[in-house]
Amino acid sequence: MMQILEPLHNVAKISAKLAKLNLLCYWDLALHIPLRYEDLTKVYSIAEVKLGQQVMVQGKIIGHEIVHRKTKQLLVRIDDGSSIITLLFFHFFPSYATQYAIGKQIRAHGEIKNDYMGNKTIVHPKIQTVNEEVKLSNTFSPIYPTTNGLANSAIISLVDQLFDANFISETLPQSILDKYELLGLEQALLTLHKLTPQQFANNYQKQALRRLKFDELIAQQLLMQKIYASKHHNPAPAIKTTNQYLVPLLSKLPFELTKAQNRVMREILQDMSQAQQMNRLLQGDVGSGKTIVATISALTAIENQFQAVIMAPTEILAEQHYSKISKLLEPFSIKVVWLAGSLTPKQKKQATQACVDGSAQLIIGTHAVFQKNVEFANLGLVVIDEQHRFGVEQRLALVNKGNKNQYPHQLMMSATPIPRSLAMSYYADLDVSSIDELPPGRTPIKTLLINNNRRNEVLKFVREHANLGHQSYWVCPLIEESEKLELENAINTYNELCTALAPIKVGLVHGKMKPKDKAEIMADFVSGWTQVLVATTVIEVGVDVPNASIMVIEHSERMGLAQLHQLRGRVGRGDIESQCILLYENKLSEIAKQRLKVISTTTDGFEIARQDLLIRGPGELLGQRQSGLPALRFANLEEDLDILHAAREIAKLLVETYPIKAKQLVELWFHNKQIYSGI
Structure with missing residues (x-):
């Protein structure tokens, strides 16, 4: 089987070109599926062909001439007895008179068009000279993805070598092929590379593609199960709650945990009670109450004399966690330490010293937490908020700060x-x-789509609500002028709002401000002193101002669904009816229309994420995670969900019953991927 992973033979002259297409071995070639096919299996009569068809015709050359229109053109006319067609060439050799000699039989393949007189013509057709040796093909001619300087014929020749060499062995047991009605692997690949007209008529290539989707998703499941097993094999402290802090905290909360919060708490505490490292992702919609769950998890570690870390991607969010959680834990005399880039050298030294000597029980901060000079006495739990904002390496750097014998x-x-x-x-x-x-009592948010030419109405609406004592966000995506994107400059908008809303107090916060200035502006808004806050998207995550009831988003058509949903979640946190106003420009792209339709019709984060996946595909949603994991080539996660379910079951069966086949599948699909070598 593994012969198929051998480097391609006798390709020295074109190896650099093949490498550009990631064609290094015969398996790479097997998966290099044609973009499309040309039908050179049948000759059509000139009289029956229709406009727009891609066909092959055959006839005798009855004339040729050069005409001078805008450019020099060669016209060749052929007759098959049913009708005449003109072949038009813009590029031709001086020897055309010999090449297209009158009386010669030729075949021409291309798209049927009409010339300016309404006559049938083919522009730059592919030409074959007809003789006894040139027979019609039995299969469609594949057109492969290629690169400059690498002919399609060279790839066809290599694919022929692959099938002649009998390198392709079956990767799945017969019982699985029978159960899921799958083609054999060789048959599937042969179909896709050498599709026959009969197979095409029966849509057989769809079955062939289905087989590759199965193999790809099974291999991915096997790989992920392997990573899962290696991660969950790491030793960790068995931490069981003593209820020293947990029961008193729950009793003093001004609200009851929802059923969902209680369920995930049980799952997390069960994981932490094991002597293997927990690797759990806690997902919840905007405002669903993840912070209190993180706090309870941290308290469980602290009850057992371990330190806990909560890390957030921005200083605004980290500071909000710090003030909120510190307040909650005040009655318990737990030492909570703040660690961020904005600290003075003296403050930083004190904070890192408290981490090392163990006096810091809970450490809350930003990226500063995982820097080399920060060490911990007895780290038991790491909580990473908005985990998709951190790279895999950053997360590992923090997790590796535990004791050498325990993670x-x-x-x-x-x-x-x-x-x-x-x-x-x-x-x-x-x-x-x-x-x-969501917790009970949250007011539903109305989402309004408003054209930017009604901007004055929106300003009037914001003013009226400010006079009632309500607060508003006004979000601009960029802070510097960009001619290309024509986006509103946050500073210009701030000046505009100061004038239009005077004497209402307007604040401005953006990513390029110093952390200290940013914190002051945010404090003014939280206290209610500032009534309208103009901001770039720095406020999208975690900011909690219950009195803010209006969110205006400029150029909403430029933003992704997840980002719009996050921003919308900044309002509706109190008992005031809240609105999210999405300002958009004319001339919306199709994707922008789709996004705005989804965001204005649902507030369900899970449905929005599903739609986002359909619109964008997994690449962008995965962000940093994608960098370690190869993208899927054949399967589409939403469309092929049934195959994904089956692949999970098949992967488990292969590991238990056919371990050699399981190993081969992972090697085949991930042989050249770094993540595979690291397991």
Whole structure:
């Protein structure tokens, strides 16, 4: 089987070109599926061909001439007895008179068009000279993805070598092929590379593609199960709650945990009680109450004399966690330490010293937490908020700060819900907990789509609500002028709003401000002193101002669904009816129309994530995670969910019953991927 992973033979002259297409071995070639096919299996009569058809015709050359229109053109006329067609060439050799000699029989393949006189013509057809040796092909001619300087015929020749060499062995047991009605692997690949007209008529290539989707998803499941097993093999402290802090905290909360919060708490505490490292992803919609779950998890570690870390991607969000959680834990005399880039050298030294000597029980901060000079006395739990904002390397850097013999438990949180198909595939190395209900009493948010030419009406609406004591966000995606995107400059908008809304107090916060200035502006808004806050998207994650009831988003057509949903979630946190106003420009692209339709018709984060996957595909949703995991080539996660379910079961069966086949499948599909070598 593994002969198919051998480097391609006798390709020295074109090896650099093949490498550009990632064609290094025969298996790469097997998966290099044609983009499309040309039908050179049948000759059509000139009289019956229709406009727009891609066909082959055959006839005797009855004339040729050069005409001078805008450019020099060669016209060749052929007759097959039923009618005459003109072949038009813009590029031709001086020897055309010999090449297209009158009386010669030729075949021409291309798209049927009409010339300016309404006569049938083919522009730059592919030409074959007809003789006894040139027979019609039995299969369609594949057109492969290629690169400059590499002829399609060279790839066809290599594919012929592959099938002649009998390198392709079956990867799945017969029982699985029978159960799921799958083609054999060689048959599937042969169909896709050498499709016959009869197979095409019966849509046989769809079955062939289905087989590759199965293999691809089974291999991915096997890989993820392997990663899962290696991660969950890491030793970690068995942490069981003593209820020293947990029971008193729950009793003093001004609200009851939802059923979903209680369920995920049980899942997390069960994981932490094991002597293997927890690797759990906690996902929940905007405002579903993930922070209190993280706090309870941290308290469980602290009850057992371990340190806990909560890390967030932005200083605004990290600081909000710090102030909120510190307040909650005040009665318990727990030492909570703040660690971020904005600290003075002296403050930083004190904070890192508290981490090392163990006096810091809970450490809350930003990227500063995993820097080299930060060490911990006894780290038991790491909570990473908005985990998709951090690279795999950054997360590992923090997790590796545990004791050498033990890893800290790891809880990752995301307010961007992950569709089930992604959770089952790219996140299959993690256990996933979902908070799928919002706390009671949250007011529903109305989403309004408004054309930017009605901007003055929106300003009037914001003014009226400010006079009632309500607060508003006004979000601009960019802070610097960009001619290309024509986006509103946040500073210009701030000046515009200051003038239009005077004497109402307007603030401005953007990503290029110093952390100290940003914190002051945010504090003014939280206290209610500032009534309208103009902001770039720095406020999209985690900011909590219950009195803010209006969210205006400029150029909403330029933003992704997840980002729009996150921003909308900043309002509706109190008992005031809230509105999210999406301003958009004319001339919307199809994707922008789709996004705005989805965001204005649902507030369900899980449905929005599913639609986002359909619109964008998994690449962008996965972000940094994608960098470690190869993209799927054949399967589409949402469309092929049934295959994904089957692949999970088949992967488990292969590991238990056919371990050699399981190993071969992973080697085949991931042989040249770095992630495979690391397991």
